[in-house]
Amino acid sequence: MTVADLGIDRLRTLLNRFELGVERVADDQSIPGSFWGDAEAGLRGHTLYVRADTPVHSALHEAGHFVCMDDARRRGLDTNAGGDYDEENAVCYWQILAADLLAGHDRARMCAEMDAWGYTFRLGSAAAWFAEDAEDARTWLAEAGLIEPAGTRLRYALRR
Incomplete structure (x- = not known):
């Protein structure tokens, strides 16, 4: 399932409850903060970047990194969520x-x-x-x- 299939507003509504904004990137643009590239979601600061073709599993995985990291890592977050x-x-x-x-x-x-x-x-x-x-x-x-x-x-x- 992609973000387009799900509907970006559903994703935004959920992730805003975790202090994470969701920004849609134009279909012909690369996704800022994407560790894997292609259609995979990206993280920078308190923003998750997705395109219409971004898989929902990718968006939620990156959101999970945002939620699970500590404040110090979250403050410097850009592309690589890190973690053990x-x-x-x-x-x-x-x-x-x-x-x-x-x-x-x-x-x-x-x-x-x-x-x-x-x-x-x-x-x-x-x-x-x-x-x-x-x-x-x-x-x-x-x-x-x-x-x-x-x-x-x-x-x-x-x-x-």
């Missing part, structure tokens, strides 16, 4: 939960999109990882105050 292995897993978990907050999307679709893009998990799929092997990511997010303790819902918060 544990944070990367937390970001993947966060984006799956976030998909449920977008009308027209859900966690099953997000997991399928992650698999199709090439995310790799020990159990072979994003859905299997999320259901059976993501305790470390849930714990990381809960300790950072970003999800409810049960690990099933996001809090509208940023890591500080």
Whole structure:
């Protein structure tokens, strides 16, 4: 699913609750702050950049980096979100939960999109990882105050 398929206003409404603005880039322009290039979302400061053809999984993954990084990294954010292995897993978990907050999307679709893009998990799929092997990511997010303790819902918060 692309941003055009979903509708940019749905993405904006969700991500504004996390202090992250969403800017649409013209279809014939490169995306500022994109680490991967092509249609992949970009981050600079408190802005997520997308085009119509940007995959929703890319937008939510980069948004997850924004939410999961600390204030010091967020202040200097330009293209490379950085973070370590544990944070990367937390970001993947966060984006799956976030998909449920977008009308027209859900966690099953997000997991399928992650698999199709090439995310790799020990159990072979994003859905299997999320259901059976993501305790470390849930714990990381809960300790950072970003999800409810049960690990099933996001809090509208940023890591500080």
